Amino acid sequence: MASIILRFRSKDGMFRINTSSDSDFVSVLEQLLTKLSSAVNSQSLLLSNSPSQKGEPAKGYCGKTVQELGLKNGDMLFVSYETAIDPNAVPTSTPTVPITTTNLGPTKVQELPIDIALDKQEGLIARPLSSMCRHGARGMCEYCAPLPPWDENYRSEHAIKHISFHAYLKQQAEKHKNNGGSYIAPLEEPDYKIDLHCQQGHQPYPKGICSKCQPSPITLQQQKFRMVDHVEFADSSILNEFLNGWRSTGVQRFGYLYGRYEAFDKVPLGIKAVVESIYEPPQVGEFDGVTLLNWDDEQQIDAIASKLGLTKVGIAYTDLTDSGRKDGTVLCKRHKDSYFLTNLECIMAARFQHKYPNVTKYTSSGKFSSKFVTCVVSGGLLGEIEPRSYQVSTGAEALVEADIITGCTQPSMVYVNENSSTRYVPDIQYSKINEYGLEVKSNAKPTFPVDFLLVSLTDSFPVDPTPMFTSEYHYTIENREFMGDVQDLSTVYKYLNGGDYEVRKAKLCNFHFLCHLARLNILGPQEMESIFKFIVDKNEDDYIRLVESPGWMSLITILEENK
Template identity: 40%
Template sequence: MLIRVRSKDGNFRHELEPGADAMVLFRKILETSVNPDESTITISNQPRGGETKLLSLKGRTLQSLGLHHGDLVFVHYKEKASDSSSVPESSSSQVAPSTSKDVAQRPWELVQEDPVDVYWRSKDGKIPRQRDAQFCKHGPKGMCDYCMPLEPYDAAYHKEHGVKHLSYHAYLQKITPKSSAAQFIPPLNPLDYRVKVPCPTGNHPSWPSGICTSCQPSAITLQSQPFRMVDHLEIASTDVIDRFLQAWRRTGMQRFGWLIGRYEPYDKVPMGVKAVVEAIHEPPQQGELDGLSLGLPWEDEPRIRNLASKGSTPLTIVGYIFTDLDPTEEDRTKNVYKRHPHSFLMSSLEAIFAATMQCTNPMPSKSSSTGKFSSRLVTAILTGTEDGNIDVSAYQVSEQATAMVAADMIEASVDPGIVRVKEEDRSEDSARYVPDVFFSYKNEYGLEVKKSAKPAFPVEYLMVNVTHGFPQNPVPMFQSTQSQIENRPGLEDQTVERVLSQLATLGAPDVVESRHRKPGEAQKVFELAKWLSDWHLIAFLDTTQLIPPDDMKVLMQVATSPTLMSDPSQLDPLIATDGWQTIMTFTRENAPQQGPNLGGSAMDEDLWEQIPASEQGFDIGGGSGANSGVASGAGTPGTKTCPHCTFENDSGRTDCEVCGLPLA
């Protein structure tokens, strides 16, 4: 039965058995109380009067005390005296274990939320309204029902503006009681459709050997989720999507990528949250014409999360994206329009995968009794539109979907728009219990009808729509998308030699700190800064072990600095690191004018031979002419020196024969 407890710490609910000892309730009260003196805890069926010390009821059952399902009891207690004056300063640490124990009993108090949640918790979310010229009869400083601010969950406002789902924080405002005790009561309890093991009563063997009403989940009625964790998906730049699509355009194989970005307030929805995508990181995968295979768990995920968090604005994984593109037979430049309301928007297999990913990426929340609630991981799909072009669709799946997947209750169907409910299995290996599942729909007469979801139900009952778009004035964090992309073997190969060659072409070894730069070097610094501000380049350099972890943090902060392209001094912290100097040493050795056929400090011959001739910038066998002129350092009449790579070129050329950049 359910017993409600009200104390100065707030309101709490406890599932207890009628035959349970009063000490079971006593222990539950201790868990939700702050520093109580156990001997002073009293209960009563009224706010004042009739108090009975709870310890005196030991051995009595709750039923014998007259408690029934849904009853409310009032609890009072005195806190333990803290005589700090009598405690020596040196023994203050002895108090810490007791304090930490109290904190551990409240997991929601230990949570560190995302900055966007911290922001919205500091706001009331009220929707301001202007003075109504027709109905407002008061002065300019007055307020009435026609102009007072609306609550962020106001139903009429959402209907008027076409907002289908409440934002997460607007939903919290709606369900949180408006009382001083509300801060102590987490209003959210994550759904759990699994059998409780062991049974709270302890009267029978655990599932699958036994089951009762206390440990089995209740029947499930599927319904549209009234709120969503993310309201909008924003891609920082169209270049991010175009670069991701290049692999599909060149191979026809479907691709998958993790969305690297951050969460920000979204002003188009009351107390809204948007996921801003700055880059797409592609894990190892095997693409097919009609699908792809991934290895999960993703082994590189901890490194990528750690690297992303080191930016000037910390980033994280906000979702994932994949392609589902199929060119039409009539026109290969157009794509099949396969996802629409008359077919499916998200397949059952994709919905189950989304639920699995959301289960493994829960959101920290101070409003949940467990300290975690739902997930902000967004699913983005690149697919064909009605006119044959390509567009993004964004979704999440509901809390019911994640709970059903966690309980192993559903599976994909041959029909992509249908989800199958699994059969109950009492074997020791599976031990799957499936309660009754229902869903409601309107029949041909417009009446609400409830129907069993067994053996299958439409996938849209699990979906939550998320809007998407691109900013009108893009200001991406990463300035370049030209670097080779990871895990595209044979298509784009990331190599140290390529990076060093590009650094040499950019003249990176000649770039010094801003206070030592000569006039006219601004363009070179600008080009280097833009080239460095590339997520894929940074992620690759992090794997080479050429740059120490502390210096990688500096590189990430410099590359993501919002003033990088306008302030050349932003490169100074990076140039001063040992890691950068190490890279520059290798770059000088990799410079084209210092090949194995040239004298001086050339690269190791075995390493040089591993570099393709096209990347060395000149004919390896040529040891005369312009190359020999650079090796000796002697300029000759009728030649021009490239300002980017310092290579001497014949007077008849207008571009550098090594780096291809225009000659000064």
Template identity: 40%
Template sequence: MLVRIRSKDGNFRFDLAPTADVSELVAKILETTNNADPFTLAISNRPRGNETLVSTINGNLQTLGLSHGDLVFVSYKPREESAPEAATVAESSQTAHAGGAVAKRPWELVQEDPVDTYWRSKDGKIPRERDPRFCKHGPAGMCEYCMPLEPYDAAYHAEHSIKHLSYHAYIRKLTPKISATTSSTALLPPLSQLSYKVKVPCPSGGHPPWPASICTACQPSAITLQSQPFRMIDHLEIASTAIVDRFLHAWRRTGTQRFGWLIGHYEPYEEVPMGVKAVVEAIHEPPQEGELDGLSLGLPWEDEQQIKELARASAKPLQIVGYIFTDLEPEEKDRTRTMYKRHPQSFYLSSLEAIFAAHVQKANPTPLRSSDTGLFGSRLVTAVLTGTADGGIDVSAYQVSEQACAMVEADMIEASVDPGIVRVKEEDRSEDSARYVPDVFFRYKNEYGLDVQKSAKPCFPVEYLLVNVSNGFPQNPSPVFHSATFPIENRPGLENQSIEQVLRQLAELHAPDIPESSRGGDQRQRAALASWLSDWHLVAFLGTTQLISSDDMKVLIRTATSPNLDDPTVLDALIRTDGWQTLMTFTRETTPARPAGSGPSGPAHTAMDEDIPPELFDQIARDSAGQGGGFAAAGGSERVCPHCTFVNTHGGSDCEICGLPLQG
């Protein structure tokens, strides 16, 4: 069969047998190249992107999917330019092929989120019922009027006002149907990360690298800004209204703005074909300085890795799914109402906020098998608490497009004084900056309804970078964390966290007296303690006290996020840890002890101790200390009960607790 090759050395044709090994094709390609390094030789089904190293491909041409007349694009690096790189590739290749193993490509090593694994196992088709007007077949038949629709069907999305395709529907649209004649290059990942940076060094190798020189082979193409056809996340769901209320408490008390990271997980979102939603279970507030009209935030924050590891260890693994901030200002005439600042005539996200979102999304890519690098896009959501038209407070959610992330990475854009406008930076050829800015355009409809293209230099509307995300609360809330009473971190002066407060509350809950379920105990006390522990801010604080080891903290977070806190055994694993025993020791030492003579002396009288009213213990303590009528004040003899060791200083012959005769 005939295989066509296109490389920077020209166009070539090779006549090979369908059963020929791919190594034969590689050998013929190397004959046409000029000093090519075989370890950097890559093939693709298109001029740019989807390159696959031939060193990672095994099999013959037919099994790879190559058919008669297929065009294969070839790229490589000259031997002298890639000598160190070639040694590394050769080393890894030898390791990978040891014992007959095949080297895996980057996207094959990716461990995707469970929600991606779920959607990859589904066909995603939209079912339709039998149409009584057009369907002429029986109930078991199917025709074009009732057959399921593809998840990317444009008419369905328009009918249901779905502006963006979900990520997996978009991938399904790009991926060709698999058949026996499908080429191997067509089965490569359909996506590659967008980049507007100059390629250094230049692939042609014919001139000094940027900023000394530039050519069409290394410079980025012109950019046309357009609405992104897909979105990485389709819906933001906040598990409980209490989460937002606790977050707003700081603004209500101080009037300063607040920022928090959204801790949660991803789930399928059935309202959109093959959709994904982010479910928020808690808001963690990093160190920050709030102002009336903004805030200052440090990135990365001090406890970032610790918080991420703690979240991953929960019973249902959690992660950072986005961030939220307030932009609230009371009205001057009515302080009970908030100002309506973000609307179609103003802006939704300011240019500064959009650039910040691009920085955060670029730093947190999503592991996906649909990209040639194994990473693509980001699912981090930007949520804003802002005023509404009726003076209330509501949540708005957004992402920024892949174009926005690529422009920020290339240092092409900056914020402007007008929050609704983004500025395009000037080109800079200095060695410190070395910024290249290609032509940037955006399209819009003018007053005559005509589609017009306009240069984005020096500025363009921020809406071209935004992707809308719906949001809401569940109808039947079932949050992972059952409590929201512990003070929130990094609110000095407003809410203070202290270990003394934790120990005091543990004592009030009788935590030191709660044994493992196999030894009995009060189930109501056990359930109350489990519910109190199910608080993200409490667990995160205990992780900073150094009283509990990292391994024991994993047990604690799994206990706090257990789906069934009413289970009698839910606390058993935690009670057995050394960290919990240490915490209970501190609780006993900091809690006022009962007087020595006020309780039963033996284990056989445990039930009697539970029946004694607490007020009587207080009276015993006062009497033992000589307060309120002790032995000296009464002037009588002290008599003791031989059964429960109760000391009677008020006279009488019988014990006030058990009724047995007293001994003098």
């Protein structure tokens, strides 16, 4: 008999079973049970022809062939069952995240405070009365009614290139508002990976493939929203200290941006990353790049930052070449006619964004893209040194995660990989507006422009800076031994020695000093906690408690002996 396919739909998904018309239905059930949840109670299995019917017990179908049951190729049966409860199972305290697209409500996750605050705001853009209004001061009409935070005309008038993440989120939620009463997560991360464990009745890829396991064709467009709108360096000295590594040696430097996320009022429902310090991990700088080394104390530095309410918000690296004119200018290598980020830098940014995902309750997975930014310090059009901040799109993250793209010899282009035993590359096109204002699509294979993966951010320094850490007193930067800058006990002694009471207090507020002090392991947890509280709250009692503690006195004694 010819082989046929029967389809079964359950709360675990839809499955396809390969069988033949003269096969006993028992063999079909045996295949089905291997695809359903391991917690299924086989005695409670019910089958029906309609999702609205309760169905008949599956055991009543046994002993009959598929043909005798009147089932034909492509027929669908609806499956329902009860879950078998394991009395020895230990309940977990962590709630599981549902994978279905229709849930009772948003996923329960711990979002960042900025996301919780912006989620409560409508973000409507207020408009004043205009000459077209024909009503009183308390009235409202189409000419003065508030605009939604994603309004395109407002963006174009105020030169806002991308809408903010929360504006985009509310725009998507508006589209899903009328969904028959069931909740549909407004956000969904793109996934371009092929399912290597597809259970639709065929052999795994590359021996078999179907529409369920293969990714859909991809059309790349420049992303209309951005997860972070602005990067603000809390003080100009933060960037200047970072640049001194290049100024002294001519080799490039790499650092992690430690800061926090705050509201950005220049964009409706906007977010800015406020950078309080740049920490330089172990690295080997070269004239045209940086090689990162193992960073053994990364978790310790992250823990220190966390105590101060900070986290990694991005990375920064230099790409500077002196102009040779001996006037402090540098070459401008990154512009609209060359590139802003190279293909390898885009892939690096995507990997960092995937490593530090953005937590949100508005996806079934509990995460969506990332707030992690990439800042490259390079030369401007006038030869000045300037930071430029970027992110890559959610599509770029998915392409890198699926191993679909890689770098090529032309830095402004991205190469599309070939199919392999673990990688399926779907059709990829990119859409752009031509010189006649028309949208046209081009084949992305074998290469396509990097620009379709980039999202640009703005950056600046505050007019009235109020940094968390002191900018007046410099401490030796970590991992700069190649410059002759070494952090040791004598470095701590020289830094703390001298100055009046207020100076000694101010010197505590230095992230590089704090990290070195923690790595010495001389102060105990209580003394370190007093420093953290003093830096955050600026409470005099915490400082007095610290300098009068036995641990601090031991530190001073050790420093005197090793000065």
